[in-house]
Amino acid sequence: MKTVLINKATKSSETLKTIYGRRSVRKYKDIPVNNEVIDQVLDAGRMAPSAINRQPWKFYVLTKKETIQSLSKEIGKIAGKEFLKIGPKQILKAVGHLLHYPHDLRFFKGEYFIFHGAPVVIFITGPRDNEWAPLDIGMCSQNIMLAAKSLGLDSCPVGMGKYAEQTKNYSQLHIPSTEQIYLSIVLGYGDEKPEMPKRTRDNIVYIDRMESW
Numbered sequence: 001m002k003t004v005l006i007n008k009a010t011k012s013s014e015t016l017k018t019i020y021g022r023r024s025v026r027k028y029k030d031i032p033v034n035n036e037v038i039d040q041v042l043d044a045g046r047m048a049p050s051a052i053n054r055q056p057w058k059f060y061v062l063t064k065k066e067t068i069q070s071l072s073k074e075i076g077k078i079a080g081k082e083f084l085k086i087g088p089k090q091i092l093k094a095v096g097h098l099l100h101y102p103h104d105l106r107f108f109k110g111e112y113f114i115f116h117g118a119p120v121v122i123f124i125t126g127p128r129d130n131e132w133a134p135l136d137i138g139m140c141s142q143n144i145m146l147a148a149k150s151l152g153l154d155s156c157p158v159g160m161g162k163y164a165e166q167t168k169n170y171s172q173l174h175i176p177s178t179e180q181i182y183l184s185i186v187l188g189y190g191d192e193k194p195e196m197p198k199r200t201r202d203n204i205v206y207i208d209r210m211e212s213w
């Protein structure tokens with residue numbers, strides 16, 4: 001049976017190269033991102049598929065350092081408390097991750113804790129009462145991160161951004177109460193090149209795979 005090698009596939013298509021090359025980057029250069037580039041990236045997000053084409057996403061974009069840092073600090077306080085709620089198994093897993101990637105420890109302090117010092121933070125919200133919104137916004141988010149990568153930017157999805165809702169800064173975002181934050185994404189010019197965290201193939205189950213032709 002023929003197999004398509006991953007490195008062969010990555011060489012064969014720009015899209016695959018972008019998919020394989022994207023990493024969650026947690027250190028950024030102090031360089032702003034041009035508004036047109038941000039618009040292009042958001043436009044790619046808007047092209048994502050969505051259930052019944054509802055396009056449930058809305059984007060709230062922060063680009064001022066002071067706003068981002070102050071929100072990061074406030075979310076950091078909440079995140080610490082939430083972390084302790086995740087239970088011993090998950091805490092052990094997180095500690096295991098940090099032992100494996102000790103450089104991530106540097107983020108457990110100050111204003112870079114949550115948004116990694118990136119110059120752009122995008123909060124993606126959707127209606128609270130749309131059961132497909134989490135999936136739609138996941139797809140939209142991946143489009144955003146791949147578009148960013150293809151334009152020479154790096155990114156990191158930041159789930160902890162949702163704790164913004166519990167901070168005193170939340171009103172600054174002007175997010176209506178009918179919406180909730182599903183994810184935040186940071187963008188910028190990366191200042192590190194992380195290795196790809198391990199991926200497994202054990203999660204593929206071919207029920208009745210055809211012979212390759």
Ligand SMILES: Cc1cc2nc3c(=O)[nH]c(=O)nc-3n(C[C@H](O)[C@H](O)[C@H](O)COP(=O)(O)O)c2cc1C
Nearest residue numbers: 022023024025026156157158159160161183196197
């Ligand atoms: C829904 C979601 C939430 C995440 N939240 C965070 C986060 O709060 N902070 C962070 O640094 N990385 C976060 N990540 C990034 C993951 O840690 C990362 O995607 C994973 O380790 C795989 O690494 P890679 O993106 O470089 O392939 C999140 C990823 C996803 C998909």
